[in-house]
Amino acid sequence: MARWKIKNVGMKGVAMAVPKNVVKTSDFDFxxxxxxxxxxxxxxxxxxxxxxxxxxxxDMCQAAAEKLIEELGWERDSIDVLLFESVTGDYRTPPTSCILQDRLALSENCFCMDIPMGCCGCMYAITVAGNLLTTGNVRRALLLIGDTALRMGSMKDKSRVPLFGDCGTAVALEYDETANDIVVDFHTYGKGYEALMTPHGGFRHPANPTSFEYEDFGNGIVRAPIHTLINGMNVFSFAISRPPKSIESFLADYNLDRNVDIDYFLIHQANKMIVDRIVKKLKFPQEKVPYNLEEFGNLGGASIPSLMVSRIREQLMTKEVTLLMSSFGLGLSWGTMWVKTRLMVIPEVILM
Structure with a gap:
């Protein structure tokens, strides 16, 4: 079972940066x-x-990281791990985390790694970094999570364009023997991978002239094989079935009362229909489920850290908060994470 109890690791801060340019749904000409x-x-x-x-x-992740490092008061040489979680890295190679090590002026002793896991990316990054930190061999990690997801798709694809926004976030983890355990549970349904994919551009189907030829699939869906696609019905069916079952098992296994033991349920902001259905299915108290998709759209892996910054910042900065997180997306993958935070450093949203 892909389940971990990560000890001695505290979440110390979160930051978020977004572009200044705001596009309303009515601005799309289709x-x-x-x-x-x-x-x-x-x-x-x-x-x-x-x-x-x-x-x-x-660029957005760097801006979030610079501000977070400053407000935490961390020496840059003290950061031992740098993870970059994104499906929109600067280049196919080298890893963007290596480039960011230089741009952030971190030590050459810093461990760097890219993680392209999409909507579950924040929880994957916390799990990887948490397991690196738990023994105390390394003591500080910076997780940079973000995407420019809009440009991966066709601007003529009505089924995808309006769903996504662009964002970069930074999450700071530190070895802390007094920290509460972080508990995480992951699952994968690889058979469903075609529901969310970019058909051409990898080594299975390298880009060629036909990769850029548009096809009209009807209902306002016009795209080429080089563009990312979403099979909406398959994704919806997956999102409202497998993740809720895992959350129910997680709550039961750890004897957690959804009305008493959890302050906030942070659910990946895919769209309102999916989040509403999950909330209803699991009977979560509505007041404990923050939304920010109306303002930012689907931010992929940055979705959950963006909720922390934009919706529950004051609470996280002033008191202990118990969070249950749920993410689902590329792969198809999904996971549940339980975190009890101490007072955190959270700058206001950065506009670029």
Missing amino acids: FSQEEAEVFDNAVGIKSRHIAPDSMCAS
Whole structure:
């Protein structure tokens, strides 16, 4: 079973950076005003921050990291681990984490690693870094999580374009013998990988002239094989079935009362229909489930850290908070994580 109890690791801070450019649903030329209103109400995503072509996920993550390091008062030489979680790295090679080690002026002794796990990325990064830190051999880790997901798809694909926003986040972990355990549970359904994928551009199907030829699939879906696709019905069915079952098992296995033992349920902000269905299925108290998709859209792996910064910042900065996190996406993969935080350092949202 892919389940860990990570000891001696505390979450010390979170930061978030987004582009200044905001695009409302009604701004997309493939929507009429009426269609935009229907989308806003049903999907729940009313605006999203979109990066210019000159801005990469690494740029936003770097801005978040710089601010977080400053407010934590960490010496840069004290950061032993740097993870970059993204599906939109600067290059195919080298790893973007290595580039960020230099840009952040971290020690040459820093362990660097890229993790391209999409919507579950934050929890994967915490799990990898947490297991590196738990023995005390290394003591501080910086997790940079973000994407410029919009440009991965076709701007003519009505089924995908309005769902995503761009964002970069930074999460600071530290070896701390007094910290509460972090408990994480992961699952993978590789048979469903085609529901979320980019068909061409890898080594299975290298990019060639046909990779850029657009095809009209009807219903406003026009894309080429080089673009990322979403099989909406398959993803919806997966998201409202497998993750809730895992959360129920997790709660039962650790004897957690959803009404008493958890302050907030942080659910990956895929879209309102999915989150609402999960909340209803699991009977979560609505007041304990923050949403930010109406303002930022689906931020992929940055979704959960963005909730921490944009919706429960004051609570996390001033008291102990118990969180249950749920993410699901590429792979298909999904996971549940339980964290009890101490007072955290959380700068306000950074606009770039």
